[in-house]
Amino acid sequence: xxxxxxxxxxxxxxxxTLHELLLSMNLDPSVVVAExxxxxVPCEKFVSTSLSAGDRLELLSFVGGG
Amino acid sequence: MNHTDIFEIGGKxxxxxxxxxxxxxxxxxxxxxxxxxxxxxxxxxxxxxxxLDGKVDNVMRHIPPHMTLLPNTSGARNADEAVRxxxxxxxxxxxxxxxxxxxxxxxxxxxxxxxxxxxxxxLARDGFVVLPYMNPDLYVARSLADxxxxxIMPLGxxxxxxxxxxxxxxxxxxxxxxxxxxxxxxxxxxxxxxxQAMEMxxxxxxxxxxxxxxxxxxxxxxxxxRAVAAGREAWLAGPGAVATLAQAxxxxxxxxxxxxxxx
Numbered sequence: 001x002x003x004x005x006x007x008x009x010x011x012x013x014x015x016x017t018l019h020e021l022l023l024s025m026n027l028d029p030s031v032v033v034a035e036x037x038x039x040x041v042p043c044e045k046f047v048s049t050s051l052s053a054g055d056r057l058e059l060l061s062f063v064g065g066g
Numbered sequence: 067m068n069h070t071d072i073f074e075i076g077g078k079x080x081x082x083x084x085x086x087x088x089x090x091x092x093x094x095x096x097x098x099x100x101x102x103x104x105x106x107x108x109x110x111x112x113x114x115x116x117x118l119d120g121k122v123d124n125v126m127r128h129i130p131p132h133m134t135l136l137p138n139t140s141g142a143r144n145a146d147e148a149v150r151x152x153x154x155x156x157x158x159x160x161x162x163x164x165x166x167x168x169x170x171x172x173x174x175x176x177x178x179x180x181x182x183x184x185x186x187x188x189l190a191r192d193g194f195v196v197l198p199y200m201n202p203d204l205y206v207a208r209s210l211a212d213x214x215x216x217x218i219m220p221l222g223x224x225x226x227x228x229x230x231x232x233x234x235x236x237x238x239x240x241x242x243x244x245x246x247x248x249x250x251x252x253x254x255x256x257x258x259x260x261x262q263a264m265e266m267x268x269x270x271x272x273x274x275x276x277x278x279x280x281x282x283x284x285x286x287x288x289x290x291x292r293a294v295a296a297g298r299e300a301w302l303a304g305p306g307a308v309a310t311l312a313q314a315x316x317x318x319x320x321x322x323x324x325x326x327x328x329x
Contacts, residue, residue, distance in 0.1 A: 063124075
């Protein structure tokens with residue numbers, strides 16, 4: 001099924017959790033914040049949040065800035 | 067550093083009045099040594115989309131754990147976007163401090179005072195420690211104070227220009243008129259400028275570009291740490307009066323070979 005991650009369309013297995021998706025993308029869940037369909041997903045809910053077709057996901061992390 | 071002078075802000079007691087940034091480093095591995103050399107205890111970061119192509123290193127790796135994190139809302143062009151970014155930043159679990167940066171001017175990166183005040187009100191009510199970046203305008207400062215800001219952060223000059231305290235007179239007015247701490251943020255290009263801001267009575271300085279883009283950021287960080295501490299001590303020591311005519315430093319009597327008056 002298709003979801004959008006950071007503006008890019010991605011094909012993922014149905015029922016995949018956010019935690020599983022991060023790991024599959026070689027991302028460390030502890031340094032990422034997630035906004036799913038404009039709602040922030042608390043980090044403790046990554047493992048229990050399943051993704052659905054058409055979901056719009058934003059994954060962000062801290063970078064250098066002033 | 068003078069540790070008897072503590073800066074209390076946002077529930078913290080800081081021993082340094084120099085805030086630093088993590089932007090523009092040619093090598094992010096210098097961030098930790100700069101934190102040490104400068105003595106800074108507060109450091110800014112930005113929040114951006116994760117690089118899905120995996121090329122961008124995570125800046126948090128380089129920030130010593132004792133530092134207080136001050137995420138900024140850079141990228142926000144209005145209050146709603148600033149609030150959204152602030153909430154995402156807080157979700158990282160690194161504290162609830164936020165630097166509000168609302169900018170839609172791409173040439174001078176001047177902050178939008180109205181939108182900044184709106185975001186400050188929402189976020190302060192939501193329990194954030196809000197440090198808003200602003201153009202030094204007394205009315206905007208009062209709005210920010212009324213909205214619950216923990217400090218006011220006026221610019222000395224546009225971001226990244228290293229032009230110093232171009233807004234010196236306006237900053238001086240804010241320091242005089244406002245009860246909230248005034249933290250000069252943006253444009254400070256040299257340690258002497260940071261020292262000058264502190265001598266004027268600023269509560270702290272935030273310096274990013276001048277340190278990160280110096281030929282030797284670690285050494286420049288140390289210079290800035292000393293300059294901010296020196297300026298603070300000068301302010302606390304109470305400088306002497308400024309005069310037009312000379313006022314001799316040595317006695318005006320008892321000179322060698324002085325002719326005494328005839329009796």
